[in-house]
Amino acid sequence: MDEGEGFMNEEQLSDSIAKIKQGDERERNYMIQYYQPYILSVVGKVCREYKTWNDDEASIGLIAFNKALDTFEESQGRTFLNYAYLLIHRELVDYFRKENRYKKYVTNKEKAVDTTYDKKSIDQFQEEVRQSQMAEEILALNQELSSFYIKFEELESYSPKHKRTRKKVLQMAKEFITERELVEQLFYRKKFPMKDFAEISGYRLKTVEKHRKYLITIIIILVHPDWPNLQSFVSGKVGSVGDHGK
């Protein structure tokens, strides 16, 4: 599996996990680093409080994630992320029990957790899967963007506020990916090829400048057909992102 690419499909994921079970420490470290944002957000959710890596709970979550890496089985019928969520939750609850704090955390979440042991309804299952997939895509996108030095939080300022502009930017992105040269330049240099793009497409650079990071994000999504949820976001399908997860 290529480092630097997300775990887009289950195959890649299972490969990695297999390696880890066999003792590939590098792979383990990579996975941990890759899933960090997710781990932290789960910890926060479980604790009903924002947690940072300095907090004990975060370490607990990390331990739980490690366990998940060791014990995940596809045949169990859930997604890896979902499984990881479960384990983190379990660990934290145990931790709270020890600390005598578990009451407030347990009440709400345990229900959800418990369902995993019961027969799940198909809908529930599908929902879990969808959410996992969404999360996976997001993590992958995050990984990709980091090599361009783009942070998610920056994207708001680069987003076109008006529908018309959005359409235009989408148009630009679509044209962009038709030009192999441009795509190569973008991915090799990690910089948007302004001049060349202007020449080839004839678009004014002003729009590009204004929405540069957003444009790059769109382009990245477009070149990843293995991110269906994100693709529907880009294409602006009626309905909502993630609702129709493929």
Place this chain on the structure above:
Amino acid sequence: MENKTNGVVIEVQEEKIVVMCDDGTFRNIVRAENEMPIIGERIYAPKQKAPIIQWNWKMIFPVASVIAICLITFFGLFSSKAPQSTYLLALDINPSIEAELDEDFQVIELHGLNTDGEALVEEMDVSNKPLDQAIDDLIDKLKENGYVRENELAEITTTLVKLTESEQEVESALHVEEVLQQSLESHQVNSEVEVYQENKAYYDEAKQSELSVNAYRLYQEVSQDDHSIDVEEAKGKSMQELREMVKEKQAEKAEESKAAGQEKKNADKSGENQNKQGQQNQDKSNQGNSNTGKPEDLPSQSQGNNSLNQNAEDKGKPNHQPEQQNRHSKENNQAGQEQKSSEKGNQPQNNPKVDKDPKSDDKKSNQNNKANNSNEEKSQSSNVSSGKPEKRKPKSQKQESNKQHTKSEQKEENESEEEQDKSESRKSSREQEDEPESNKPLESKTPEVPDKAENNRPLPKE
């Protein structure tokens, strides 16, 4: 659902949540304390108006610089307009003052060039006043402080320096003369006013030697040949003193040249005499004119003040002595107007004379031309040129060219002309002082012009 304010959580931070919305945008929304979505969760993400500006340290620099610029501009508006100063008007009475004017002759700023001048300027506020008003104020101040008294002759020399290239030189200087004269008249001040016009180069030279332009001009005349006085000395002298010195010098030269002239030109004597007379006539009529060298067009700028000579040309004083008579551009303001008319009458008289003396006429005619050009209207202005367009023209042209050239160039071109010109201009200023007598005969020509008397008047100089 058009609004589409729902989306998927893609990042969770302490203060905010980043949401990828259904409408294709990314939004950062404020995270509430208990809000803890996980990545991939759907969430309601309304557009948030509140923090339009997200304050963070990164904003310090641009914000600070914008504020700084605003402050500077704001204060800048008050402190100075800094409009283009198109003209500099140097006024020397005794206080030496320089006024910066814009193209519409509005006063931008006043500077005092000597102690008296500075004191005077401090008492005045003429920002953005039109020139006439400023001059009025100035004369008021002068009177207040006793630099100028009613019924006492005041000698006022001014130079107008145009800082930019343009075609309007003549009119500008004329305008200044008129304004000055009117103002002086209304204040009932007898005065001899000389108005010169210079280009920036000359002005810069004067600046270098740290003399006011008018003083510089006088200094130039005095030290023309023999440098009998150096710059440092000149700085210490008042305008009065400098004028005296110039007169002396001119007197000397007059003597010398007379002697020389007589020797050389025995044959030409008659011519010379005629010339002289012509010159005188010219001078008288020219009195106002300094050799502005403006061609016939010079409408004899303000009646007495034709000292629109190009000082550059004036440099050649020495030759002018015989012609000194011609040059007095000084005119008594009060008399000026009347003189004009009378002068006109006179001029024709002068003209013939002028014509006669081609030889020395060069100078004279130059003078005359210049003078005439400018004098025509000014009765006093000795612009006889009006009468003699033909002659004048060539000369005036020369003069013009002279004007335009730098001093050095002029020298190369027509030394004689230069000299004439210079002497003319100088003379116009000086001659009035120097040769009351010589002018007198001419003056008599214009009995009708009581104003001519300006020259004749209390002014010994004429």
